[in-house]
Amino acid sequence: MTNPVQTSLLSGIDPEITARLSVDRRAFFKRSVASLGMLASAPMVLAVTAQQAFGQSLPAEIKDVLNYALTLEHIEDFFYRSGLEADGLIPHEYMAIFTHIGLHEAQHVALLESVLGADAVARPEIDATAGGQYADVLTNFDTYLTLSQTFEDLGVAAYKGQAGNLIGNNDLLQTALQIHSVEARHAAIVRKIGGKKPWDGAYDEPMSKEDVLAAAQPFLA
Amino acid sequence: MSDLSRRRLLKWTGASASIAVAGAILPNFGISAALAADLGEGDIGVLNYAYALEQLEAAFYTAVIDNPYEGISADETEWLTDIRDHEVDHRDFLKEALGDDAIPELEVDFSAVDFTSRDSVLNTAKTFEDLGVAAYNGAGKLIENVDYLAEAGRIVSVEARHAAFIRDLLQPDSVAFAGPEVVDDNGLDAAKEPADVLAAADPFITSDVTANSLV
Numbered sequence: 087m088t089n090p091v092q093t094s095l096l097s098g099i100d101p102e103i104t105a106r107l108s109v110d111r112r113a114f115f116k117r118s119v120a121s122l123g124m125l126a127s128a129p130m131v132l133a134v135t136a137q138q139a140f141g142q143s144l145p146a147e148i149k150d151v152l153n154y155a156l157t158l159e160h161i162e163d164f165f166y167r168s169g170l171e172a173d174g175l176i177p178h179e180y181m182a183i184f185t186h187i188g189l190h191e192a193q194h195v196a197l198l199e200s201v202l203g204a205d206a207v208a209r210p211e212i213d214a215t216a217g218g219q220y221a222d223v224l225t226n227f228d229t230y231l232t233l234s235q236t237f238e239d240l241g242v243a244a245y246k247g248q249a250g251n252l253i254g255n256n257d258l259l260q261t262a263l264q265i266h267s268v269e270a271r272h273a274a275i276v277r278k279i280g281g282k283k284p285w286d287g288a289y290d291e292p293m294s295k296e297d298v299l300a301a302a303q304p305f306l307a
Numbered sequence: 308m309s310d311l312s313r314r315r316l317l318k319w320t321g322a323s324a325s326i327a328v329a330g331a332i333l334p335n336f337g338i339s340a341a342l343a344a345d346l347g348e349g350d351i352g353v354l355n356y357a358y359a360l361e362q363l364e365a366a367f368y369t370a371v372i373d374n375p376y377e378g379i380s381a382d383e384t385e386w387l388t389d390i391r392d393h394e395v396d397h398r399d400f401l402k403e404a405l406g407d408d409a410i411p412e413l414e415v416d417f418s419a420v421d422f423t424s425r426d427s428v429l430n431t432a433k434t435f436e437d438l439g440v441a442a443y444n445g446a447g448k449l450i451e452n453v454d455y456l457a458e459a460g461r462i463v464s465v466e467a468r469h470a471a472f473i474r475d476l477l478q479p480d481s482v483a484f485a486g487p488e489v490v491d492d493n494g495l496d497a498a499k500e501p502a503d504v505l506a507a508a509d510p511f512i513t514s515d516v517t518a519n520s521l522v
Contacts, residue, residue, distance in 0.1 A: 093517030179480050238362040246460045248446065253456060256448035262464070263444045264495035268465035271485040272494070275475060283386070284472040288393035289461040 116222045147253060148294070151248045154295055156198040161305055162191040162237050164212040166220055169234075172224040185273050187234075194265055203259070216304035220225055231280045238273035240301055242266060245247035247293075333478075344410040348411055348520030351408045353449050356501055357459065359413060359516055362452055363508060364394040364435050366412070371432070374422040380478040388471045390432075390469050397462050404458070429477050435467040436470035437497065438507055444498035449521070467496065 144152070166188030169175055176184050212222050214233070223229045245266035252259040255294045274284035293301075344353035368391035375384065402409050421427035443463035450456045471484035489497055499507075501521045509516075 137433050151403070155494070182482055183480065185484065190485065190490065193492065196495045198493075207493055219321040220488055234471035246457075246464065249456050250458050252450075253453055259448050260444065260498050263447045263460075263497065264498055266460070267440050267444060267463055267467035267496040268494055270464035270472035274468035274471035275484040278472060278475060283389070285389065285393070285465055286467045288396040288465060290464040290468075291461065292457065 105281070107261065109227055109284060144202075145290055147251065148258065149202060149205050151251050151262075152198055152202050152258070154299075155245065155248070155265070157210060158193040158237075158241055158298070158302065159191055159198060160207075162207045162213055162241065163188070165211075165224075166191055166303075167213050167215055168224060169230055175224055175227055175230060177227060178217040183275055183279070184234075187276075190272070194268075195292050196235065201261075211307040212268070212305055213307035214305065217307075219304060224265070231276060234276045235273065235280060235282075236301075238269055238276055240293070240298055242244060242273055242290055244295070244298040246290060247268065247292035247294055249292075251300065335435050344413070345517045345519055346410060346521055347408060350450055350452050350455050351405065351482060352518065352521040353446050353459075354401055354405050354455065355410045355463070356446060356504075356518060356521060357443065358405060359512070360439055360504070360508065361398040361401055361462075362395055362413050363415060363511055364439060365391070366413075367417060367420075367431065367435060368394050368401065369510075370417060370420075370422060371428055376428045377423050378397040378425060386434075386472065388491045390472075393465055393469070400458075410516070411514070413516065416511055416513045419510065426477075429473055431478060433470065434507075436466055436473055438499070438504060439466040440470055440489075441497035441499040442501070442504040444496060445504070449501075449507060468472045497519070 166184060170181075170184060170188055215221050220229050222232060223233055245262055249259065249262060249266075252262055268288070276282045313405050344355075344359075347360065368387060372384075372388055372391050379387075417431075420431050440463060443459055443466065447456060447459060450459060470489070474483045474486065475481075477483065480491045485496075491497075505516060505518060
């Protein structure tokens with residue numbers, strides 16, 4: 087079963103992911119749910135001793151949204167740190183841009199962690215090659231750009247999909263929107279570097295948490 | 308006021324508005340207050356607020372495509388035409404959604420823009436796009452209906468893509484696409500309140516727009 091939104095987001099970007107999602111969605115979905123459960127368990131133990139009043143006072147549903155966002159930010163943060171450390175991967179003329187994008191992702195991680203306090207999920211184990219599917223991601227700039235665009239467009243769709251869950255918490259809704267548009271700025275510049283249009287049309291579509299996690303799952307080692 | 312005089316006033320007000328849009332052919336008989344468009348309250352107010360900004364952007368890019376700046380490249384024409392089409396789409400979508408609650412068509416003033424100059428056009432575009440992003444980011448919390456919030460979300464990230472792209476046209480391959488004047492040390496884009504956004508847009512909008520219930 088193919089989700090038209092997801093297909094349009096990923097098509098032309100990453101045929102292999104699109105194909106795998108179309109063929110194997112159920113399996114990915116199951117694994118992503120299991121994986122998220124594991125991600126959430128370790129910090130729960132630590133939370134007992136934590137004194138982060140802000141995080142503690144948030145409703146569980148809000149914490150779930152923020153931890154989901156934090157997981158995606160961890161993947162992006164790891165992806166850019168790995169890319170920036172890989173000698174000769176990013177052409178000199180684009181180093182400033184990728185350094186800047188990486189800085190924002192690290193800032194997003196820090197911000198979400200500070201809001202969640204002890205309830206923040208731990209950084210997951212991340213595999214930028216997605217189990218070898220993108221074995222040359224840190225040596226081939228074309229592959230790196232493809233995945234960068236995928237992560238940024240995915241991030242835009244993911245935050246967009248959660249806005250409704252933050253209605254009523256004005257501070258967090260606005261913060262999420264402020265991250266959301268920065269991810270869109272990233273997506274635009276990465277697309278431009280890749281010789282693509284910065285947009286797909288007049289509207290960006292949201293993605294559900296399940297679909298986003300299914301797309302991200304191969305990168306969670 | 309009698310029903311008859313009320314009807315006359317409404318008719319008069321409507322007629323005045325259309326005259327103003329057509330370019331002030333007739334003298335304005337001291338009734339400019341009647342032209343003032345208040346955005347309204349609640350979600351209608353927020354949607355009208357977005358509609359006002361999209362009208363401004365759509366009018367601007369329509370003028371840009373109708374009067375290409377000197378030295379415009381084929382790629383730039385294509386991309387700016389895309390942006391025009393997006394803004395016209397956003398404008399028409401919001402107008403349709405608002406129905407009878409939509410504010411009138413706004414009269415715009417781009418006399419400060421030199422449409423022959425790439426620098427002038429793109430810097431104005433940058434102002435509008437960054438303003439649009441900050442406006443939607445700041446208005447999200449004012450929206451009560453989850454469906455309207457979702458629609459605003461579908462629009463704002465496209466505005467952010469425009470903003471990044473325009474900024475990169477002005478300063479290619481730099482961090483300008485998300486530079487420190489728009490993205491803060493927490494990695495957050497700007498969010499502006501309606502009063503601040505309307506003040507920034509005011510020089511470009513001739514019609515009186517008030518947001519008495521929104522600000």
